Amino acid sequence: MAGFLEKRLLAKSVQRWSDLADRASSIPPSELLELEATARKLRRKLDAMTIATVDKLSPDQQSEILRPEQCDWAWRPDPWCVPTVPQSAVSVPSPHELSKNVTLFHDCAKSEITMRQLRNGRSDIPSGYATVLDVLRFDGSFLSLVVTLPTEGALGITRSHYISLRCRLTRENPIEIYARLNIQHGPNTEQMVRQMEISDDLGVAEFDLAYSNINEKRVEKIWIDLIFDNPAMNQITLWDLTLTRAPRADL
Numbered sequence: 001m002a003g004f005l006e007k008r009l010l011a012k013s014v015q016r017w018s019d020l021a022d023r024a025s026s027i028p029p030s031e032l033l034e035l036e037a038t039a040r041k042l043r044r045k046l047d048a049m050t051i052a053t054v055d056k057l058s059p060d061q062q063s064e065i066l067r068p069e070q071c072d073w074a075w076r077p078d079p080w081c082v083p084t085v086p087q088s089a090v091s092v093p094s095p096h097e098l099s100k101n102v103t104l105f106h107d108c109a110k111s112e113i114t115m116r117q118l119r120n121g122r123s124d125i126p127s128g129y130a131t132v133l134d135v136l137r138f139d140g141s142f143l144s145l146v147v148t149l150p151t152e153g154a155l156g157i158t159r160s161h162y163i164s165l166r167c168r169l170t171r172e173n174p175i176e177i178y179a180r181l182n183i184q185h186g187p188n189t190e191q192m193v194r195q196m197e198i199s200d201d202l203g204v205a206e207f208d209l210a211y212s213n214i215n216e217k218r219v220e221k222i223w224i225d226l227i228f229d230n231p232a233m234n235q236i237t238l239w240d241l242t243l244t245r246a247p248r249a250d251l
Contacts, residue, residue: 017042048085064126065242068164073153073245077102079117080127080240088116098131101148108140120239125168127240138232145238148223153245154183158216159209164244165224167196167203172235179205180225186218201239210248 020027020035027035065074078084078099089096092113096104106113114134120127135143165179177196182189190212194205224243228236 044085065244066166067244068246069249071244071246072156074242075150075153075244076127076240076242077147079131080120080129080238080242083129084117088114090114101150103146103148104133104144105146106140106143108138110137110139112136112138113143122239125239127168130240131238133228133231133236133238135228135231135234135236138230143228143231145226145228146223147226147241147243148221149243153243154219154222157183157209157214157219157222157245158247159212159214160247161245162206162208162210162248163222164207164246165196165205165226166240166242166244167226167238168201168240169198169203170201170237170239173233175231175234175236176229177203178225178227178229179207180227181207182221182223182225183209183212183214183219184221185215186220188215190214208248 017039024032065076067074079102084098091111092104092106092115093111094104094106094108096115098104098115098117104113104115112135116132116134117129118132120130133145163181167177169177177198179194179196181192181194183191192207192212194207196203196205
């Protein structure tokens, strides 16, 4: 009976909002403003419900990741797995959050940057979605996509590990892309910079932590800045982005 009543209430709620939308032009402005504020709150919850449903019913987007030998952690961030909200943005501000762990940063005085998420229709790439970045004029000094690793990616990490960043991407015009690994350990932050090696549409950057000075017992946070050099008048499509961690082979 509880399930039946809940379905009836949901159906009546849908019908009620449909009726309100149909007669919105005749509703007094003060009442309309109040309804609009409620509708916005409801929309956020409905979008979250949609994302959770897609995440639950879609194939496991963390399974089809190329893993090195003895890999102990692998991850594909949400923008390449599930729908983002919103799925597109123009005159993108800074910071602009694509998901909990992925944020775009720039220092443009006037943003002529557009981002959108699209369904990945390429059968040769396992990600469910792609992220498209369009840049017209660019008056800033940097444009970067910051990917913060979840807690599992930092847990138990040592100087015997190496971290690999792999991207499948296409570029309208040639552009250099750099990856900067940041590891916060106690009051200090270790940084390692690599130019992404791009061959065809595959970009790779690897970080061997043996060359770092991290305090393994105090690692708190790890993030990677994906830095686009001179991005003006370009379209960059990130078809996939994955991170893996594995212990370095002993010599």
